[in-house]
Amino acid sequence: MKYLLGILLISLLTIPFDVVFRQAKAAMVYNTISDSQVYQYIVIGCADDSCQSWLKNLLENVDEQPVETPELIEDPEASEDDSIEENNLAEETEVVEENNSTEESEPLEEDNLIEENSSTEQANVVEDQLDTFQPIIGPKQIRINEIMAAPISGDPEWVELYNTTAEAIDLSGWNLIEGAGKKTQLTGSIGPLGYLVFDKSSLNNGGDCVILQDSYGSQIDKVSYGEWEDSNVPAGESGNSIGLFDDEYKETEVATPSQINFFQLTEEPFDHSASSSWPRGKLKAKQVEEVEPSFVETAEDTQVEKVEEVESSFVETTEDKQVEEVEEVQPVYQFSDKIIINEFLADPLGSDNAEWIELYNSGETDVNLLGWSLDDAEGGSKPFKLEDQIVIKVNDYLVFNKEETGLVLNNSSDQINLLDPNGQIISSVDYQNPKEDYSNSWFEGGWLETLESTPGAENKKPAMQTAGLVVSSKKTTPFGSSSLLSQGDTMEVDSLAEVRSLPLRSKVKVKGQVVVLPEVFSKSLIYLNGIQIYFSKADWPELKVGDLVEVNGTLSESRNEKRILIKEKADLTILENQEVATPPTINSLGLNEEKEGVFVQVQGELVEKDSSRLIFADEFGEFVVYLKRGTKISSKLFDVGNQIIITGIVGQYDDEYRLMPRSEADMVNLTLQAKPVVGSAQNSDSKVGTNSQKKNTLWLLLSGFVVLMLCNLYLLWQKKSQVYQWLSTVKSKVKSQKSRVETH
Numbered sequence: 001m002k003y004l005l006g007i008l009l010i011s012l013l014t015i016p017f018d019v020v021f022r023q024a025k026a027a028m029v030y031n032t033i034s035d036s037q038v039y040q041y042i043v044i045g046c047a048d049d050s051c052q053s054w055l056k057n058l059l060e061n062v063d064e065q066p067v068e069t070p071e072l073i074e075d076p077e078a079s080e081d082d083s084i085e086e087n088n089l090a091e092e093t094e095v096v097e098e099n100n101s102t103e104e105s106e107p108l109e110e111d112n113l114i115e116e117n118s119s120t121e122q123a124n125v126v127e128d129q130l131d132t133f134q135p136i137i138g139p140k141q142i143r144i145n146e147i148m149a150a151p152i153s154g155d156p157e158w159v160e161l162y163n164t165t166a167e168a169i170d171l172s173g174w175n176l177i178e179g180a181g182k183k184t185q186l187t188g189s190i191g192p193l194g195y196l197v198f199d200k201s202s203l204n205n206g207g208d209c210v211i212l213q214d215s216y217g218s219q220i221d222k223v224s225y226g227e228w229e230d231s232n233v234p235a236g237e238s239g240n241s242i243g244l245f246d247d248e249y250k251e252t253e254v255a256t257p258s259q260i261n262f263f264q265l266t267e268e269p270f271d272h273s274a275s276s277s278w279p280r281g282k283l284k285a286k287q288v289e290e291v292e293p294s295f296v297e298t299a300e301d302t303q304v305e306k307v308e309e310v311e312s313s314f315v316e317t318t319e320d321k322q323v324e325e326v327e328e329v330q331p332v333y334q335f336s337d338k339i340i341i342n343e344f345l346a347d348p349l350g351s352d353n354a355e356w357i358e359l360y361n362s363g364e365t366d367v368n369l370l371g372w373s374l375d376d377a378e379g380g381s382k383p384f385k386l387e388d389q390i391v392i393k394v395n396d397y398l399v400f401n402k403e404e405t406g407l408v409l410n411n412s413s414d415q416i417n418l419l420d421p422n423g424q425i426i427s428s429v430d431y432q433n434p435k436e437d438y439s440n441s442w443f444e445g446g447w448l449e450t451l452e453s454t455p456g457a458e459n460k461k462p463a464m465q466t467a468g469l470v471v472s473s474k475k476t477t478p479f480g481s482s483s484l485l486s487q488g489d490t491m492e493v494d495s496l497a498e499v500r501s502l503p504l505r506s507k508v509k510v511k512g513q514v515v516v517l518p519e520v521f522s523k524s525l526i527y528l529n530g531i532q533i534y535f536s537k538a539d540w541p542e543l544k545v546g547d548l549v550e551v552n553g554t555l556s557e558s559r560n561e562k563r564i565l566i567k568e569k570a571d572l573t574i575l576e577n578q579e580v581a582t583p584p585t586i587n588s589l590g591l592n593e594e595k596e597g598v599f600v601q602v603q604g605e606l607v608e609k610d611s612s613r614l615i616f617a618d619e620f621g622e623f624v625v626y627l628k629r630g631t632k633i634s635s636k637l638f639d640v641g642n643q644i645i646i647t648g649i650v651g652q653y654d655d656e657y658r659l660m661p662r663s664e665a666d667m668v669n670l671t672l673q674a675k676p677v678v679g680s681a682q683n684s685d686s687k688v689g690t691n692s693q694k695k696n697t698l699w700l701l702l703s704g705f706v707v708l709m710l711c712n713l714y715l716l717w718q719k720k721s722q723v724y725q726w727l728s729t730v731k732s733k734v735k736s737q738k739s740r741v742e743t744h
Helices: 002-014 017-021 049-060 080-099 102-131 304-328 670-674 684-718 720-743
Strands: 028-031 036-039 142-148 158-163 175-178 183-185 195-199 207-213 219-226 241-245 248-252 339-345 356-361 373-376 397-401 413-419 425-432 439-443 446-450 507-516 525-528 531-534 547-558 561-565 572-577 599-610 613-618 621-626 643-653 656-660 667-669
Touching: 142 207, 142 219, 339 413, 339 425, 531 547, 561 643, 599 621, 621 643, 643 670, 667 670
Parallel strands: 531 561, 621 656
Antiparallel strands: 028 036, 142 158, 142 241, 158 195, 175 183, 175 207, 207 219, 241 248, 339 356, 339 439, 356 397, 373 413, 413 425, 439 446, 507 525, 507 547, 525 531, 547 561, 547 572, 599 613, 599 643, 613 621, 643 656, 643 667
């Protein structure tokens, strides 16, 4: 044991002292190839972000000279003789370098240059690889923003992605996966806060699931719709898309590929052909092929030249695609029915150049007015269209001066219209003979001329004044003495026809008879005989057709049709039930503004049908009959050429008046009544009669058969002795025959 300890101690003493205590330091080494001193670094396991950041910073400053030269490692055992020999060698080297000719030194400089260039190129390659490093994207940082699963005929199905981050994301290797497992491999780059649309032509209309996976196979986003297992959004009808609104997916009638989503969903059909939001023919450049996922093999011995080629080609492709997408970007428009003309000055004191128009945002969201227009009466000034991004905030005001708009407001009478990007009038004001230096201001209940103008601020109501000079809405005309009341009061109106002549946002109390119940046209609306009543909560009292009700609400307008909005169930009171009078018979010319909301009857010949839209004609012209969803009336019940009497409500949708029946009973097919057709759905009475006759005939035959059987049984019973005798004879003959056979 003593010997072993002694040997161990001697071994420790023989180990060089600097090996035990020397610390690892950055050091300069001598490069025998370039005959120079270089800094050498060995980096192992550089995977985290901090290490990569350090390495990137090092490469960026590779050509810079260090402020302090790294401390060379000194060997404590080096002898003075070694130092002397090194100094002598250095002196001899300097002498040789001084005596070298220029021709001999130039090749050395070239060699050094080649080495430096090679090092620089390698550093640039590594630096480029660091620059193209893609961070890992978290869930829902790239959103499935909109899905078109059931486009109108001729248009493609597609899925739109939205980048919620502030950086461009390369989608190479990403996949869109359907519920059935079919993958679509994505390409290209999606810019910060940008949109990208991909063709997805195999989505199921009734229900499906769309999953977005990144290049690592991680799920980034998922949407289920329609009849899919975990769906919480209905499948869109033909032409409607499914969009993301405040982290909730909803069906919308306005498809907006590559644009901000816009929510609109009514019971009315949306004219997609007239919508400017669908960029037809623009999807081709963004379509991708259905491919199986591929894996790229990488080798450690890949040549630098190949890496450089791949990097450069990728950059070119990405830039080309980004440029192509920028060229295809359509203007992003916002729509709202909450922007109103709130105040205007038509006849300022002195020069008329001081005219102005004020808008007010009464909604709950900010609205970008890009693409909106201001205009006066037809034949007047040139419309003023907003070509720039101008946002009107919630409960805020925006003032436009004559110098900016170029609109000339006549001092005698004129009209001011605010139009959305689709050219629909959102707010409109007619005025006559305005007072000089008085502005016209809107208050709940009507317009007032106010001496104290408040451009850009809340309107100030005068102490004593009445409304009645100005009216709003392009369809109304100045109303009379019924409007002369204090602002904020409720107008008690005698007839529904008078209600429709009042300005929008007027508070009214009126009586009427219910002719259309909830759920027939929509769960949120009913019709009195003369106007539509809209209740967003749909918490209706128990109503019956014929109920006489009293309504307290606010006059509004939807798609140019007047209606009364109520906020609470108590705003509608049932008074009594009365029999509904026979609707008046009118012709096609009677379907106009005067009959809007009225219960009428029209006869015509069916000349054209397209799903829920039927075109009829009488001797005065053509008219439209629209079959609402809730009525469950099928257009297949009717054939072109049928003469039909239609009973229903006269409705307005934009500039079109049409008749809306409530059920099949409201459509009497005169053609089928005159010439019954076997198998026709309208020939139900004939079918009932035919079935009844068949049943009677069957019962008659069955009864006759039963009677005949009973008669035969009775006769047999009367002649039972003869029957018994006959049976005995037969029996004896059989026995006799049997005995003969046995004898033989």
